Structures are given as C-alpha cells and as structure tokens.
Amino acid sequence: MSTLAELWAYDFIRQAIYAALLASVLCGVIGTFVVVKRLVFISGGVSHAAFGGLGVCYYLGVEPLLGAGVVAIVSALFVAASGRRWGRSQDAVIGILWSVGMAVGVVFVALSPGYAPNLMTYLFGNILTVSHGAVMATFVFTVVVLGFVLMFFKEFVAVSFDEEFARVQGVPVGVFMAILMVMVALAVVLLIQLVGIILVIALLTIPPVISLTLTRSFVSVILLSALIGAVMTLGGLVLSYVFDLPSGPTMVLLGALLMLLAYVWQRIVRGDPGRSPEGPKVDSQDAAASTS
Secondary structure (H helix, E strand, O other), X not given: XXXXXXXXXXXXXXXXXXXXXXXXHHHHHHXXXXXXXXXXXXXXXXXXXXXXXXXXXXXXXXXXXXXXXXXXXXXXXXXXXXXHHHHHHHHHHHHXXXXXXXXXXXXXXXXXXXXXXXXXXXXXXXXXHOOHHHHHHHHHHHHHHHHHHXXXXXXXXXXXXXXXXXXXXXXXXXXXXXXXXXXXXXXXXXXXXXXXXXXXXXXXXXXXXXXXXXXXXXXXXXXHHXXXXXXHHHHHHHHHHHOOOOHHHHHHHHHHHXXXXXXXXXXXXXXXXXXXXXXXXXXXXXXXXXXX
16 A cells, blocks of 8 residues: 555656546547447558658657647548548558558658657557646547537437438538547547557557447447556556556557456356447437437
8 A cells, every 4th residue: 555655656657547547538438439430440540640740740849749640630531531432442541541651750750860769659658658738638638529429429329330320310420420530530649658559559449349248338338448448557557567567568468358358258157159349239319310
C-alpha cells in the first residue's frame, strides 16, 4: 500500500493513470464502432499514414502530434470517400497510405537536424511520457465523443449496421460516416502516445472483440469494452512497472491474454460454439434510426 502511495505522489504516474482511463473510454465507444462497422483495416491505415505527418512536423520543428492529427483526418476522409467511389480498390488505397505514410515519416525524421529521436517511442508509445496538456486534450475529445454519441446514438448505430436502412429512414449517412471517421482518426492520434502507431489498432479492437463474445446488447458491449480497456491499460501499466517492461506492448499482450481467457470461458465453461465478431445482435430500439 505504501508503495502505491509513493507512486501516486509522482506527477507522471498520475498523468499516465488519467490517460489510461480516458483511453479506456475511447476504446469502449469508438472501438465498438470500429469493430462493428469493420473499420479495423482503415484504422490501421490511418494510424500508419499519420506517421508521415508526424515526421514532417518534427522536421519543421512543429508539434509532431499536430501533423499526425491533420494527416489522420485527411486520410480517414479520403479513404471513406474512395470506398464509395472506387469500391474494391479501397483496400489498395489503404495499403498505399499505410506504406507511404510510414516511409515519409521515417525519411523526414532521418532528415531532421540534430539528434534523431528514438523511433521506438513513436512506434510503440510510452504512456509514462504523456504530458498534462495531452491528457487534457484527450479529456476534451472524450467528452465531445460522448456528447455526439449520446445525442445521435440511434443514427450512429443504424449507420454502423445498415447504411441502406439508415438512408431510407432519412439519416444523412455521409455526414455521420464523416463524423465517425474523424473520431476514429483523432482517437488513433491520441492513443499513439500510449501504445504507439504499431499497436494502436490493438487497443481499439481487442476490448470490443472480447465484449462481443460475452454480450449481445450494443450498449453492454460499449460499457464492457470500456471496462476491459481499463483492465488492459492500467493492468499493463502495473505489469510494465513490476517487470520493467515497455508499457505499450505489455498492454496489448495483456489484452491478448484476456481475449484468450474469454474464448476459453465461452467455449469450455459456457459450451458456446462461438460467435462471429461481426457485431452484436441489438434490439430494434438500438438499431432504429431517429429521423425526427
């Protein structure tokens, strides 16, 4: 107990815990839509494309995460538009953004004058270096996301499950898809600080995937995902401290262990043959879009 009290006395430990809790909420809300809407590959492409903006801004002496955010938003909207316009070639667009973004980032970081930073920090993150400003930015973004989702919950759910149904009901599908893609892009940038570009997609997808094996209600999936995200981030933070391990990979490995345990519990304890992670079965109230 005294050890925990001593750790809490350090400001960087408190900032890391705050960031972990906020990230858990983002994992629960945005991650659920990412998995249900099958945006996992898109999110991966956006996160790696963002590294290009991060490298360019580092070269120019500007806040790197600012460049990452701009590139992430532009990339997300471009990928969403390409999906409607070019159909199957969207995978190729994502792959190009993925590889080109990483290449641009590495080149500009290498060209930066002076000592080149350790790329491991950007690629795998370090939650212990999260600043107070970054925590506040994450808090504001989390509040905005929760506000949007609460106000337009039925619309987001309808768009996530069946765009045609939502369009027939008068929901502006393009607008809500754009908002969803922007939220995914900004969440990716903020989570980069915790687990890095390489592992950010795991933090967005593992909690919802576990939740989908345990419950069918959409709201329950979101709440359970936030709880599992807290276990992943806080548990990974504790394990990384105890065993002197990198925090980001430890969080992801803990999440993988939780996913394995959920699978074993589902198959052996419950005798459930398994559910498809394509999305939870929701009631008509959740799936119906509000058009009034």
